[in-house]
Amino acid sequence: MVAERERVHVRLGNAKVAIFLGAIVYGAVTLGGDPSLTVWVALVAAYLALAVWHELTIRAMTRAEAAVRFYADGIARIEDRWVGTTGATGDRFRNSDHPYADDLDVFGRGSLFQLLSGARTPMGEARLASWLSSAGEPPAIRERHARIVGLRPRIDLRERIAVVNAGEHRRIEADRLIAWAEARSAVPRWVRPIAVLLALAFAATVVVVLFGGSALPMAFLAPIDLAVLWWLFKPANAVVDGLSSATESAGLDLLWRVIAEIERERFDDAALSALAARLNGGGNAAAASVGVARLARVSDWTDSRHNVFARLLEIPALFTLQVAFAAESWKARHGAQVRGWVDAVGEMEALLSIAGYAFEHPADPFPEFVEGGDAIFDGVDLAHPLIPAATAVANTVGLGPGHASVLIVSGSNMSGKSTLMRTVGLNTVLALAGAPVLASRLRLTPVSVGTCLRHTDSLREGRSGFYTEALRLRLVCDLLDSPRRVIFLFDELLSGTNSKDRRIAAEGLVRMLLARRAIGMITTHDLALTEIAAMFPGEVRNVHLQDHVEDGQMRFDYKIRDGIITHSNALELMRMIGLDV
Incomplete structure (x- = not known):
């Protein structure tokens, strides 16, 4: 269809040029003579008719190209080729002070927002961003589920909206x-x-x-x-x-x-x-x-x-x-x-937008919400929604009643500790936004999400990496004063200080979080932090991710296991890249 309209577009353009040149030739031939009004009227009428036809053809061609792009983008998402090629990134919604959005890649290139969004208007983008940034109440989320199920098969409606004024995202505040x-x-x-x-x-x-x-x-x-x-x-x-x-x-x-x-x-x-x-x-x-x-x-x-x-x-x-x-x-x-x-x-x-995501992920279930009582997160076969399905590794994670409230995750470098926490965090965000989750099953209470995964120093603001992390931990702890239970995700907790202070501070932090009935995960390289589990039997549990060397290469299976990691790969990694240590 697009190729045929492209041919018509070229032919009409050539015909308009031919009429224009014909008018010039006729004018030159009849210069000083008696040109026929009928001929001039016919030339002008023909040119105007072709111009209208040409404009309609261009519009139809643009719509056809947009329709092709709509389906190509959908295939790219299904085949995990979507990063940087489809959808708005949502950069305008980024907020470094948000409790989890930056840490979990909710907005930006290759983000959850980019994966989900098919919105054409600023208010559509803003509403989706709002759902991803702030949790809804279970009744409202269940109502979204019903609406999403009704919209999921309506691919024609999504296509028609996608081809409207194709390629334009105009300003409306x-x-x-x-x-x-x-x-x-x-x-x-x-x-x-x-x-x-x-x-x-x-x-x-x-x-x-x-x-x-x-x-x-x-x-x-x-x-x-x-x-x-x-x-x-x-x-x-x-x-x-x-x-x-x-x-x-x-x-x-x-x-x-x-x-x-x-x-x-x-x-x-x-x-x-x-x-x-x-x-x-x-x-x-x-x-x-x-x-x-x-x-x-x-x-x-x-x-x-x-x-x-x-x-x-x-x-x-x-x-x-x-x-x-x-x-x-x-x-x-x-x-x-x-x-x-x-x-x-x-x-x-x-x-x-969410219905389109649900259509492209037909096996993904909606989560089950448990209202009242202690916080719970019970996910079976959870996978990271931003990692290609061919390489994503599923894990089962349980927090709250029937499980430990806090998991301390030890593991070697590159073993997937941070990815595991983002898997939990992003599926929680999807659940609270009303979207299907990448899991076999997920049961959870409505929770506030707080993360401390990325913390760097800032010369401009005069902050060390440790001080930045401490401020972030304060932000997450402030969530404990809200009516909702909290799920926290802390990566390499307090890595900017010595082992003794880290051990004391981490134990105090865990004690306070448990007293406030929060659930969550902490990753660490410092095995001293794994001793905290013995201080809170049944409430804190040690798990780990590991690696092994095979044919001179370091291999990871990214599977969560009980207990504490028994070896480190830091020296081996340094030797593999040529550092003599």
Whole structure:
């Protein structure tokens, strides 16, 4: 299909060039003669017809290319070739002070957000980012499950949204747009008829002058126009600038087309029907899309204020004032609906993103939530969602009732300790966002996630690596004051200090976390920390990951085992890369 349209595109382009050259030749041949009006009309008509046909072909070709790209991206995700090639990275949502997002690669290149997101609008991306950054309540998550199941097979809807204004991710600042739409009118509505009459009067005067009439009326109208502008330009400009600061016409054009595709869909599920009804108004099937399309036209006029033609019309046509009146009229009609529209389209796009992920991972189950009581995390065959399936190694991890509350994970370098913790963390994030998890089964309580996996020094902020880690631990411990239980993940705990202080501090930290009924994992190279398990029998358990040398190469199986690691590979690694130690 794409190749055929490409051929038509080339042929139409060549035909337009041929007609243009033909017009030049005909003009040259008939120069000084008596050219036929019929021939000129035929040439112009043919060129215009081809131009329209060509434009439609280009649009169809763009949509076809976008559809091909949509399925190619899906195949890339299924085949684990998606990193750096598909989806938005979500870099704008990164926050180094978040309790887990940076440590778990929730946002950024090769992130969980990039794997999941199929959103076309900023509000869809923002809603998905919100779900990945903050845990939902079990009833809300279960409702998401039902909606995701209903949306999972609707690949046609996801394709139609993907090809809308293909390749464009335009600016819409939802909070500013809502604030603008809900703001009180700044320009008196009763002035609008006067402004329209003044503009029409000036236009009529121009026509009179062109036909040889007097220009005296212009001298009468100009001071009135200037007086009106002097009175209302500031509030009118504020209205127009408020819209410009919130969005652009191209962003609104994308938004209304995405909404239109959602409005076209018919849902059997009551929850999805209720969500769609927030866009179609319940009775007017095109309420949201038509309303946003109208605002896109107003925004287009707003964007054109700075071109030369608009500046020439500023005084005679009261251009800025007319645009402000159009914007205020739109606000009066639709302003109260904008918040609901933004919320609904954001939620629908976030649901569609997770539904697409669920469609591409049909074997992945939804988690089971256990409400009330102590924190529990019981995952069977957990795998890391960002590691290719061919190389990911599944492990079973249990924390809480029926298991130890804290696992101390010892192991050699490169054995997979950090990856194991990210596997637990990312599956928890998926579960709390309402997505399927990469496991055979996962039972968990609604928890707050806190991590301390990456901690480096900062010359700019005057922080050592140890101090940065201590601040991070303080951030995680602050979560203990929230109503939810906490799951913590600490990598190479307190590695920036000596073994004696590390042992004392780690024991005190574990004691405090257990007293606050938290669950979690701690990795370490320092076997002194493994002694902590004996201080809290039944509550703290030692596990390890190991390696072995085979044919002169270090091998890892990345499987979790009971007990403490019995050897180290640091010296062997150094010797393997040529260091004589």
